Amino acid sequence: MRTHSLAARLLFVLPALATPAVALANDRAGVLPPGAADKHWRLAAVPMPRDNPGTPARIDLGKALFFDPRLSGNGATSCASCHNPSLGWADGLKKAAGVGGAVLGRATPTITNTGYNTQFMWDGRAKSLEDQALGPMKAADEMNTDFPAMLERLRSQAGYVKMFEMAYPGEGISEATLAKALAAFERTVTSRNSPFDRWLAGDSRAMTQAQWRGYKVFSDPARGNCATCHSAPNFTDNGFHNIGIASTGTADPGRYGIRKVASMRGAFKTPTLRDIELTAPYFHDGSAATLLDVVKHYERGGDDQSNLSADMKPLKLTEQDRTDLIAFLKALTGRPAKITAPELPR
Numbered sequence: 283m284r285t286h287s288l289a290a291r292l293l294f295v296l297p298a299l300a301t302p303a304v305a306l307a308n309d310r311a312g313v314l315p316p317g318a319a320d321k322h323w324r325l326a327a328v329p330m331p332r333d334n335p336g337t338p339a340r341i342d343l344g345k346a347l348f349f350d351p352r353l354s355g356n357g358a359t360s361c362a363s364c365h366n367p368s369l370g371w372a373d374g375l376k377k378a379a380g381v382g383g384a385v386l387g388r389a390t391p392t393i394t395n396t397g398y399n400t401q402f403m404w405d406g407r408a409k410s411l412e413d414q415a416l417g418p419m420k421a422a423d424e425m426n427t428d429f430p431a432m433l434e435r436l437r438s439q440a441g442y443v444k445m446f447e448m449a450y451p452g453e454g455i456s457e458a459t460l461a462k463a464l465a466a467f468e469r470t471v472t473s474r475n476s477p478f479d480r481w482l483a484g485d486s487r488a489m490t491q492a493q494w495r496g497y498k499v500f501s502d503p504a505r506g507n508c509a510t511c512h513s514a515p516n517f518t519d520n521g522f523h524n525i526g527i528a529s530t531g532t533a534d535p536g537r538y539g540i541r542k543v544a545s546m547r548g549a550f551k552t553p554t555l556r557d558i559e560l561t562a563p564y565f566h567d568g569s570a571a572t573l574l575d576v577v578k579h580y581e582r583g584g585d586d587q588s589n590l591s592a593d594m595k596p597l598k599l600t601e602q603d604r605t606d607l608i609a610f611l612k613a614l615t616g617r618p619a620k621i622t623a624p625e626l627p628r
């Protein structure tokens with residue numbers, strides 16, 4: 283190297299640097315900045331209920347509880363057993379595994395961005411995160427918790443007594459404070475810094491051309507028609523639709539189990555799509571293994587046609603549209619916050 287002049291060394295170095303930079307520029311050139319119509323996808327801060335705003339003490343307490351297997355009947359299952367942060371806050375299974383390994387009826391949804399939603403569970407049977415939180419513990423096949431015994435256990439831990447007092451002064455350790463703390467923690471589990479979010483915030487180089495084209499396929503009612511149900515800002519209309527999953531005709535009534543309206547038979551809640559890359563397999567029964575399987579389901583216009591949503595029509599996508607659409611779904615993956623399991627209070 284010593285024998286090379288500075289200019290020769292620069293020539294030697296420059297092409298090596300220039301090639302990837304040019305490739306990158308080409309890949310992102312042509313991605314237009316977001317317009318006024320795109321701005322409705324931007325996520326604001328998670329809305330807080332007036333009677334349970336998140337405070338650091340509440341969030342810390344809720345996090346400890348979320349990871350604590352002592353909340354379950356057999357002392358071995360925590361919320362995080364199924365909502366595992368390293369699996370996109372889901373479990374990677376087709377259907378959830380409860381205490382003793384029992385296979386439950388539905389897949390575990392992520393809790394990512396659930397704080398933005400107004401409907402909870404696949405069938406919307408919970409009205410708020412506070413309302414939802416005790417359900418899994420009370421279900422015999424999920425956590426099978428003996429509530430009086432569990433609350434006594436928490437009250438006997440000086441660490442928890444102190445944390446509950448800091449979080450909810452004077453309210454004690456009760457079902458209500460337990461539920462509120464869990465909900466306060468869940469509202470901090472968000473995904474809002476994905477390439478798509480960064481593009482929305484004005485970084486027009488955040489998405490590749492393919493991802494940007496995929497966004498157009500996703501939003502266009504005449505092409506993907508996805509945004510009709512996976513609508514802004516959290517990719518859900520908080521509604522229930524029958525999208526013709528093969529098993530729905532017979533196996534699971536979905537929303538109809540809660541609300542006896544004919545159109546709700548086999549209808550399930552529209553899930554968020556942020557971080558969707560992390561939570562395969564897909565659908566309430568885990569029947570789609572990959573995002574390609576999901577897209578092909580929509581291209582076919584669903585399988586079971588018996589009570590299909592009027593918004594489900596077979597799609598005419600080109601090979602390119604399909605690739606771009608999947609690239610866009612992957613542009614919804616945020617940079618994961620570093621989550622370490624908390625030290626459990628004693």
Ligand code: HEC
Binds near residue numbers: 389399416423
């Ligand atoms: C055995 C696995 C399992 C455990 C343990 C578990 N969950 Fe779940 N969770 C599920 C499944 C399955 C569903 C969907 C059930 C349905 O819709 O019928 C769900 C749904 C949810 C939802 C609704 C998300 C949404 O956006 O609709 C929230 C929130 C949630 N769980 C929080 C918790 C909390 C808090 C705990 C601990 C107290 C917990 N879960 C324990 C499997 C589990």
Ligand code: HEC
Binds near residue numbers: 506527564567
């Ligand atoms: C008619 C409303 C509707 C339309 C249109 C729609 N979806 Fe869905 N989507 C849903 C519902 C409802 C579910 C959950 C269904 C179930 O599990 O039974 C779902 C589930 C999904 C899932 C799996 C999510 C998970 O966590 O398991 C993905 C991915 C998805 N949709 C992507 C898309 C794409 C891409 C399009 C466009 C090609 C699209 N959706 C069009 C309503 C819709």
